[in-house]
Amino acid sequence: MTESQPLLSARAVTKVFPGTVALDKVDFTLHAGEVHALLGENGAGKSTLIKCLTGAYRRDSGEIVLDGRAIDPRNTLEAQSFGIGTVYQEVNLLPNLSVAENLYLGHQPTRWGLITGAAMKAGARRTLSQYGLDIDVSRNLEEFSVAVQQVVAIARAVSLSGKVLILDEPTASLDAQEVRLLFDVVRSLKERGLGIVFISHFLDQVFEISDRITVLRNGRLVGTQMAAELDRVNLVNMMLGRELVEETRQSGRTERPDGPPLIRFSNFGRAGKIAPFDLDIRKGEVIGVAGLLGSGRTETAEVLFGVSAHDSGSAVEGEETLPLGTPRNAIAHGFGFCPEDRKSDGIIGDLSVRENIVLALQARLGWTRPVPAREQAAMAEEFIGRLDIRTPNAEKPVGQLSGGNQQKVILARWLATNPRFLILDEPTRGIDVGAHAEIIRLIEELCEQGMALLVISSELDELVAYSHRVIVVRDRHHVAELAGEDITTDNMVAAIAAPEREDA
Amino acid sequence: MSAAGHLLRRIAPQLVTLAATLLLIAIVFPGFFEISIANGRLYGSPIDILNRGAPVALLAIGMTLVIATKGIDLSVGAVMAICGAVAAAAITSGMGLVATLALALGAGLACGLWNGLLVSVLGIQPIVATLILMVAGRGIAQLITEGAILTFSNEGLIFIGSGAFFSVPMPVLIWVLAGALVALVVRRSALGMLIEAIGINRRASTLAGINARVLLIAVYMASGLCAALAGIIAAADIRGADANNAGLWLELDAILAVVIGGTSLLGGRFSILASLIGAMIIQAVNTGILLSGFPPEYNLIIKAAIILVILVMQSPAVRTTLIFLRRDKTSSQSETEPVVQ
Numbered sequence: 001m002t003e004s005q006p007l008l009s010a011r012a013v014t015k016v017f018p019g020t021v022a023l024d025k026v027d028f029t030l031h032a033g034e035v036h037a038l039l040g041e042n043g044a045g046k047s048t049l050i051k052c053l054t055g056a057y058r059r060d061s062g063e064i065v066l067d068g069r070a071i072d073p074r075n076t077l078e079a080q081s082f083g084i085g086t087v088y089q090e091v092n093l094l095p096n097l098s099v100a101e102n103l104y105l106g107h108q109p110t111r112w113g114l115i116t117g118a119a120m121k122a123g124a125r126r127t128l129s130q131y132g133l134d135i136d137v138s139r140n141l142e143e144f145s146v147a148v149q150q151v152v153a154i155a156r157a158v159s160l161s162g163k164v165l166i167l168d169e170p171t172a173s174l175d176a177q178e179v180r181l182l183f184d185v186v187r188s189l190k191e192r193g194l195g196i197v198f199i200s201h202f203l204d205q206v207f208e209i210s211d212r213i214t215v216l217r218n219g220r221l222v223g224t225q226m227a228a229e230l231d232r233v234n235l236v237n238m239m240l241g242r243e244l245v246e247e248t249r250q251s252g253r254t255e256r257p258d259g260p261p262l263i264r265f266s267n268f269g270r271a272g273k274i275a276p277f278d279l280d281i282r283k284g285e286v287i288g289v290a291g292l293l294g295s296g297r298t299e300t301a302e303v304l305f306g307v308s309a310h311d312s313g314s315a316v317e318g319e320e321t322l323p324l325g326t327p328r329n330a331i332a333h334g335f336g337f338c339p340e341d342r343k344s345d346g347i348i349g350d351l352s353v354r355e356n357i358v359l360a361l362q363a364r365l366g367w368t369r370p371v372p373a374r375e376q377a378a379m380a381e382e383f384i385g386r387l388d389i390r391t392p393n394a395e396k397p398v399g400q401l402s403g404g405n406q407q408k409v410i411l412a413r414w415l416a417t418n419p420r421f422l423i424l425d426e427p428t429r430g431i432d433v434g435a436h437a438e439i440i441r442l443i444e445e446l447c448e449q450g451m452a453l454l455v456i457s458s459e460l461d462e463l464v465a466y467s468h469r470v471i472v473v474r475d476r477h478h479v480a481e482l483a484g485e486d487i488t489t490d491n492m493v494a495a496i497a498a499p500e501r502e503d504a
Numbered sequence: 505m506s507a508a509g510h511l512l513r514r515i516a517p518q519l520v521t522l523a524a525t526l527l528l529i530a531i532v533f534p535g536f537f538e539i540s541i542a543n544g545r546l547y548g549s550p551i552d553i554l555n556r557g558a559p560v561a562l563l564a565i566g567m568t569l570v571i572a573t574k575g576i577d578l579s580v581g582a583v584m585a586i587c588g589a590v591a592a593a594a595i596t597s598g599m600g601l602v603a604t605l606a607l608a609l610g611a612g613l614a615c616g617l618w619n620g621l622l623v624s625v626l627g628i629q630p631i632v633a634t635l636i637l638m639v640a641g642r643g644i645a646q647l648i649t650e651g652a653i654l655t656f657s658n659e660g661l662i663f664i665g666s667g668a669f670f671s672v673p674m675p676v677l678i679w680v681l682a683g684a685l686v687a688l689v690v691r692r693s694a695l696g697m698l699i700e701a702i703g704i705n706r707r708a709s710t711l712a713g714i715n716a717r718v719l720l721i722a723v724y725m726a727s728g729l730c731a732a733l734a735g736i737i738a739a740a741d742i743r744g745a746d747a748n749n750a751g752l753w754l755e756l757d758a759i760l761a762v763v764i765g766g767t768s769l770l771g772g773r774f775s776i777l778a779s780l781i782g783a784m785i786i787q788a789v790n791t792g793i794l795l796s797g798f799p800p801e802y803n804l805i806i807k808a809a810i811i812l813v814i815l816v817m818q819s820p821a822v823r824t825t826l827i828f829l830r831r832d833k834t835s836s837q838s839e840t841e842p843v844v845q
Binding site for chain 1 (some may be wrong): 692693694695697698700701704705707708709710711712713714715719772773
């Protein structure tokens, strides 16, 4: 690999969205004949960087140089003509057209203005044979497996652009054999001198295929390293945060509250989501959940809250078995859940701050017992003050607030229901530092008041700061439970990074 | 700002449009605003608008709730035909007035339940789900009337279509009361907020514990009930059930009334009062064209043109421009004017 002249280099690329800096002066270089993995949790800035490279977004500052020439693609079509092609996880080709038509869509071979089907089919067969694919190109794309569709998408992207190929989670829906097929294609393209950007959250695959690895976190570059020189533990360390400088605690809290468990989940799970697990929750206890994206951490929360109903095990409170099949049931038993994706699962954007805060309480009371207007206003004012929600007034549509304030509104929504057990999925993701510290303080405060909390976070230091116990999730299994002094970032990283699943 | 102030601001565009439409008619037809009382009943063109607009106004009440949930109900015209047919069949078979009305309203609720189940339990897109009953409904109505126009002469039933109570025509009384009742229930209970929440973000609403499934069924049933009332009035008015023509194309007028009323087809914030004013605007346009003596073949084109103007006035692009213009003029006085409506 030549270090002299990178094929593609991005310098100090910055992209700002209202309320957040999605990319903060990120550098990225790609050489010809290289597979370069781009890693990071949700919201780390991977997709934003890709979208700036492919012209889906215009960057706010920084420069992108391709083949020694500064480029500024205004849309994906222009990026394609420069030589940058992208294949997404969801193949975005046309399933009801033939393979050949998909390959040649927009630039069909023509004679006297008419499309020549025969030439197109021959060309398609020739193109695909380079990828070791011998299929009937006149059949519709949807008749083939996702892997084949993926290869067709790659073939199309390469034939249109031919310098840089960006693969955005291409293996997410493939089985092991299909992954091998795809990787063979990637290797052959690499030999042909293409620069390939590979995005995935499967670490095994990353190590298998990549030459170099770049890690982003919270919109900033953490580092770029040769894959051969990086081990899994270091990689996980780079991906998960160690952000809280002011926090001095090195291991988890030891004063775990004793007494009988509030609710005892045994053999609780759902096929395809999370393997059955046992979990006791106590009053005044914070249980942390650590794991990588897609490991089963969010699924754990969703099964507990009934978003996807459990199909094994039971939840027992004292002698009574709790029916927890739906969110409504869970809420009736004093559960609350702040989901990871605030925009699609949390806020009701057009409703006011006040209405968003009252919503869960109102839903529990039922439509016939409205919370009186005066009480609603008082409740909104109380939480705006207590959680320091920055809004001009309680009647502002919540969609117009910043991410951190939206998060506080959803927290307020659950606190208004006075829950016994609150589940927080990534409560501090994508919010500014000030709000971040306030939410952590709130978690500790709620726990002191006797609430039981389950907090999912990819910021490991944060988990150390407030957890009494930490559950480590990998490959949709609860693989380890750390308590008290054993809760350290090193122990968590070791459990997350362990390559094979062996029961801890 | 006070609640009344908010309401006035919300319905101001509709009120202005209605006033402009009426004024325009009055210019073309000077005697327009004359109202008289004869035989214990109010007469005159404005009363006629209120009276003739009853079916669309009733449909618009239910349609507003359905659209607020991000749905649509194409079947209401056909449900009118079914319920009119049920009422006619019941009364001609010798049933009492109360039983007849109960049966017809029950038929409307059943139609709504069917739509609601398709949308909320089976998850079929509302436009497709209600299209089924829109197509099948007239067939069902024809089966009930056995293909003929089923006429009746029961005074009680006819009174609903052409009678008057304290000089106010019955249809007017029914839609005003129904509108007031639904608006009151929806806003005095938490129903309005919950409906808006599921229309804006159904997934987030479900996670917050709202029973979206039951609420969706309820709004479609409300729509069915409103259609049943409209169907009874339409049948009583002509003293017979016409399965082919009762409520024909009225679902489109009802949707239009809701849109003129400013409720977004994408769901969310709604105003029943604004939809009712929308329904009256549509009827005023209809009546105005008739009064002005244009050849009838121009009617639909003129109506379409007027509605186009109304909708263009309300389009986001034009609104933004208007707000900018107004701001330029009044920026010195009203700094606190919110830009979003």
